[in-house]
Amino acid sequence: MSAKATRIAALTRLAIGLAQGIALFLLQKADESKAWPATAPMLYAPLLVCALTVPLIPLSALSAMRRTALLGWSAVAAALVAILAIHAAWVGATPDRLGAGPLSPPLFIAVAALLFIAHHLIQPAEAAGKPVAPYADYFDLVGTNAVRLFLSLAFTGAFWLLLFLAGALFKLIGVEAIQKLIGETAFAFPATGLMFAAAVHMAVQLTEARAGLVRGVRTVGLVLLAWLLPLMVTIAGGFLATLPFTGLAPLWSTKAAASLLLSAAAALIVLINAAYQDGLEPPNAILRWAARAASLLLIPIVILTAYALWLRIHQYGLTPDRVMATTYLIVATGFTVGYTLAALRSATWMKPLERTNLVMAAVSVLLLIALFTPIADPARLSVASQVKRLESGKVSAEKFDFQFLRFDSGRYGRLALERLRVSRDPEIARLAAKADAANEKAATPANTGPDxxxxxxxxxxxxxxxxxxxxxxxxxxxxxxxxxxxxxxxxxxxxxxxxxxxxxxxxxxxxxxxxxxxxxxxxxxxxxxxxxxxxxxxxxxxxxxxxxxxxxxxxxxxxxxxxxxxxxAGEGCRAPPPPLRDGLVKLP
Structure with a gap:
């Protein structure tokens, strides 16, 4: 890149960062003062989420994508993020909750994950000029951008540490202007946006100039991580080999079997990819065999997870957590099928793994969109499942959790509660009306029974x-x-x-x-x-x-x-009596 192009890229990134900081400051002040647009959740939500996440796309890809492609992808990303944010605001909005209230941390995490995955599918394909780029390009971009993000966040954090240090030092001599300045949001938001943009530009320049060094550090880290794969294979294999002797009862008694098994599957998937890396050079023979064994171990783990999840859903219906667990299970199943075929059918070093990773990345994007829109919103699916159980008689009105509908499932639950208020069953109608009239969630009884x-x-x-x-x-x-x-x-x-x-x-x-x-x-x-x-x-x-x-x-x-x-009971404490004579028989 020429010096002129570098200066233009730097100025553009700084302008984007400054604009982002100013936009976030204005939105924060509107929410704080309950002024427009914070009084219109359907408008405020997309503005806030878009301002926080979408600028990261041009910041990272400014020099790597053609201008028209970058603008088009940024516009698509903004529209997609806006749809997710509007749905979140619609589900959570109530007359007394305005501004950012309806937006929950999972939404921001989901949007960040969605944009990260989608961007790393789009940029290599755009650079290669075809729908699917070589797998090594995807792998290299993900690793490089991960390093850039870490460096940018570290630089921004160091910037604020120095400002706090400066404020404390000047306060020692009676000058409090710096502390007051950094405490003002009018300074904090624009300064953070500007410094993060500057950090991204410097990280891009550094990783482009020292690309070999970055790849070397990344390779060393992944190789060290990959050598945990044989240990994880031993752990998973030992666990599965022990199950026939212990039975499934101890596993089910934990009441967290599905989440633990999914964690084990995720660990195996991550370590398999650490061993495979970009697939250009096969690793040590031990790692190759460990990767194949890990791919096969995923089969029983995913089957057990599906069985555990099915048992809970069959017995107690859907909940938001179970919907999310089902989503993770779908992803784990896709990886398991692809990795098993790669381990069994590939004459080369698990080459089909590459196609599996790309397909499941696209599937993950679609699942995230579904989860945060009406298509598969966990609250909507859970409300429908629980209300069906109530109306079919699988759960009695006395044991049904009406508070879940009133307080924990957003608009979907409140709409269902309104319908249950006019139920033909008088007990359901009475309890639904009682829950609908509640202003706060009642405390859950503490005595839940012995373990x-x-x-x-x-x-x-x-x-x-x-x-x-x-x-x-x-x-x-x-x-x-x-x-x-x-x-x-x-x-x-x-x-x-x-x-x-x-x-x-x-x-x-x-x-x-x-x-x-x-x-x-x-x-x-x-x-x-x-x-x-x-x-x-x-x-x-x-x-x-x-x-x-x-x-x-x-x-x-x-x-x-x-x-x-x-x-x-109720007699209180009393002094122990004199010892009695023991003419006793020991119980068997």
């Missing part, structure tokens, strides 16, 4: 009664630590009052909450606690060292060397 999945039951051979597990703990779990915090507690099933029916004791440390079956469920009727500090209650329970004192005026529980006094 049965990880609960050890003593003595050996005893099991918890089914009625104890299945009762409504939001009604009958009051005053028990185990039911409020879902901490891991032990359970002791034993008859402590001599009536021939076992009670259930939940142990939290050296204290037991005693539950007894009554006409209205299992109720906490007493507490058993000891006075000896440092007693290892869990070890004594595991060893079966549990007995009852002789039936006298009161029976105490003997656990190991510890005597636990049983105090009826």
């Amino acid at each position: 049965f999945a990880h609960m050890a039951v003593y003595p050996a051979g005893k099991t918890l009664p089914a009625s104890f597990r299945q009762q409504d703990w939001s009604l009958h779990g009051a005053d028990s630590t185990c039911t409020y915090t879902r901490m891991r507690c032990s359970a002791l099933v034993i008859d402590i009052d001599g009536d021939g029916t076992d009670e259930v004791l939940l142990a939290s440390g050296a204290t037991f909450d005693v539950f007894k079956l009554s006409a209205d469920g299992w109720r906490r009727v007493a507490q058993a606690s000891g006075v000896c500090p440092g007693a290892d209650i869990d070890a004594a329970l595991e060893a079966g060292q549990v007995t009852m004192s002789e039936p006298t005026a009161r029976r105490d529980i003997l656990v190991g060397g510890q005597r636990l006094s049983v105090v009826p």
